Amino acid sequence: MFGIGMSELLIIFVFALIFIGPKKLPELAKNLGKGLREFQKAKDDLMNHVNDAARHEEKVEHVAQDKPAPEAPSQNKSDEDNKGHS
Structure with a gap:
């Protein structure tokens, strides 16, 4: 100990x-026992909060990877003109 x-x-x-x-x-x-118990409880609460935040972040990243990326809008003005005349 x-x-x-x-x-x-x-x-x-x-x-x-x-x-x-x-x-x-x-x-x-x-x-002293009460103080140690409160310290242990606070430590456990903090660890649970950090673990919950990490799991939430992993879920957000997983969902973001599953969605297809949106197509970028064309920045070339001549591309837009060609689409209109076709």
């Missing part, structure tokens, strides 16, 4: 117990 071994985790817990105190430690852990 985060590149931290069991011994490092135990040392961190002991320091937290000393500096924060045994009464505040459960409340701190609860708030």
Whole structure:
């Protein structure tokens, strides 16, 4: 977990117990858990939004490839004159 071994985790817990105190430690852990949960939810929402946008973009590109390209209008004036006289 985060590149931290069991011994490092135990040392961190002991320091937290000393500096924060045994009464505040459960409340701190609860708030930390809530914060991590909210962060995870926000990350998941962002990933879902990005994936939805990517899927929508793929659909738009697929539809654009299926439609034939419209013919470009003739820019040569003599072509238009020849069509009218034929």
